[in-house]
Amino acid sequence: MDRPVTTLFMLMSVDGKISTGASDHLDVDKDFPKIAGVKEGLHQYYEIEQTTDLWSLNSGRVQAKIGINTADIPNKTPVSFVVIDNKHLKEQGVRYFCALSKQFVLVTSNAEHPAFEIEEDNLHIIYQNELSLKDVLAKLRSQYSCERITIQTGGTLNELFLREKLIDYLDIVVAPVLVGGKDTSTLIDGKSLVSESELSRLGVLKLQECIVLENSYLRLRYGVIQ
Numbered sequence: 001m002d003r004p005v006t007t008l009f010m011l012m013s014v015d016g017k018i019s020t021g022a023s024d025h026l027d028v029d030k031d032f033p034k035i036a037g038v039k040e041g042l043h044q045y046y047e048i049e050q051t052t053d054l055w056s057l058n059s060g061r062v063q064a065k066i067g068i069n070t071a072d073i074p075n076k077t078p079v080s081f082v083v084i085d086n087k088h089l090k091e092q093g094v095r096y097f098c099a100l101s102k103q104f105v106l107v108t109s110n111a112e113h114p115a116f117e118i119e120e121d122n123l124h125i126i127y128q129n130e131l132s133l134k135d136v137l138a139k140l141r142s143q144y145s146c147e148r149i150t151i152q153t154g155g156t157l158n159e160l161f162l163r164e165k166l167i168d169y170l171d172i173v174v175a176p177v178l179v180g181g182k183d184t185s186t187l188i189d190g191k192s193l194v195s196e197s198e199l200s201r202l203g204v205l206k207l208q209e210c211i212v213l214e215n216s217y218l219r220l221r222y223g224v225i226q
Helices: 028-034 043-049 060-065 091-100 133-144 155-163 196-201
Strands: 005-013 055-059 080-084 104-108 123-127 148-152 169-175 204-212 218-225
Touching: 005 043, 005 155, 043 169, 055 060, 060 080, 060 091, 080 091, 080 133, 091 104, 104 133, 123 133
Parallel strands: 005 148, 005 169, 055 080, 055 148, 080 104, 104 123
Antiparallel strands: 169 218, 204 218
16 A cells, blocks of 8 residues: 555444533543543553554644643653644644654644744644645655554544545444433544445444453454455
8 A cells, every 4th residue: 555554543432422522621531530430441441542553643623622732741752643733733732742752743734833833853744735634644654654553533534534445444442331412523423425326435344353341341443344
């Protein structure tokens, strides 16, 4: 392939929600640790997360939601981060990722993004007039030698990866909770299909592994049948 091998790695509820509600003030990372019956097994997700690829792709909105723009500058890690963002990352958020990352690649369509004012040796910017995930992935492999990457974005971007056939594997940790709410973000959001002619855009999966974790958590691993 002319792009990295991709794995969508997410934590979700049994009903497929990746947030605890429709407000940006609600978030699983912040809220699950408060919920009896859920908090006890949550550590397993973060432990599995530590074993994912050394390239990680995220969205600026999700990162802003969890407080990156006001977080203290972290220690360096061996992970390289890619963040797709037009308006959510502030200067402090960009500097956070520069400090955290081996290589930090920002993908943006905003010519006035604060990242353009920052000079760091490991900061790279992919500027596009219109987002092309296929082009982003191709550049990550050809220009930055990225062979495998873990995707941890929100439901809207996840849908773009799905529809463009850019997901190779799914690695899902299922928390023992029902969230509900039609406006609460799910694993795959975005535009709904409306006709039979679009059924080819579905992502058909082949189960590779189902692991029963502690405290009623599950880990589901699938390959995507292209």
